[in-house]
Amino acid sequence: MEGWRIHTGTALALPFDNLDTDQLIPARFMSQPRDAGYDDFLLYDMRRDAHGNLDPGFPLNCDSQASILVVGRNFGSGSSREAAVYALVDAGVRAVIAPSFGDIFASNAVNNGxxxxxxxxxxxxxxxxxxxxxxxxxxxDLETGRLMIGTMSIQFALDGAWRIKLINGWDDIDLTQRHQSDIQTFSKTRRHNAPWVWPHETH
Known part of the structure; x- marks a missing residue:
């Protein structure tokens, strides 16, 4: 995963609360292979009329190049499907701005940049x-935690560990390895102070 610090792009409003993962990508598309791309499935049913045609009045259909989405409360609630994040990422979205998120969705989002x-x-x-x-x-700007849209400057909240992962393009293993020296020190001290914990070594 590629890390980033500052992203500049087009921001688009999706003024809907409670957009859940089944709306972000309907379950019937879950069998599609990941390498085929999930961008066409993003908000599939909401973006189309009763005949399956793209609705020109739906915001995302007016500017499909938007890379920053400003949405309502409780974005990404519902099931834990990571494909909801894949659909957003494959569509070129780098940031979603909201008052609240589904917990599992937010964690999946960070793990996918x-x-x-x-x-x-x-x-x-x-x-x-x-x-x-x-x-x-x-x-x-990930480092300052600030969003600039037009003349507006808004501070956003982000868990410190998530900030590090996004900036460096790290996963959970990378995040743990940054403490490798402390882990090795603890291991040596524990082996010395509690040798009975360790399995008997035979040669």
């Missing part, structure tokens, strides 16, 4: 209003 940036309810509402009907150029 997608930022789940949490803002206050007031800031979330202000961003949705500012983006109403018109995408805007925006930038996200």
């Amino acid at each position: 997608l930022l789940p940036a949490r803002v206050s309810d007031a800031d979330g509402a202000a961003l949705l209003m500012a983006l109403s009907g018109k995408p805007e150029s925006a930038s996200v």
Whole structure:
């Protein structure tokens, strides 16, 4: 996974609360191979009319190049399917801004290089209003925890370990290995102080 510090792109509002993982990618597409790409399945049913045609009035259909989504509360709730994150990433989305996220979704997002940036309810509402009907150029800075959209500058919350993983492109194993020296020291001390814990070595 490639790490990043600053992303600049187009921000788009999806003014919906409780967008769950089954809406992000309906279950009937889950059998598709990962290497085929999941971008066409993103919000598949919401983006289409009763005849299966793309609805020109749906925000994402108006600007499919948006890489920063500003959404409502409880984004990514529901099942734990990681494919919901795949659909967003494959569609070119690098950051999702919301007042709250489904816990498992947020963790899956970070493990795939997608930022789940949490803002206050007031800031979330202000961003949705500012983006109403018109995408805007925006930038996200992981190191400062700040989102810039037009003239607005918004601070977002992000777990410290998640910030490190996104910046470095690390997974959980990489995050653990940064403490390798401490782990080795603990192991040596534990072996010395409690030798009975270790299996008997035969030569």
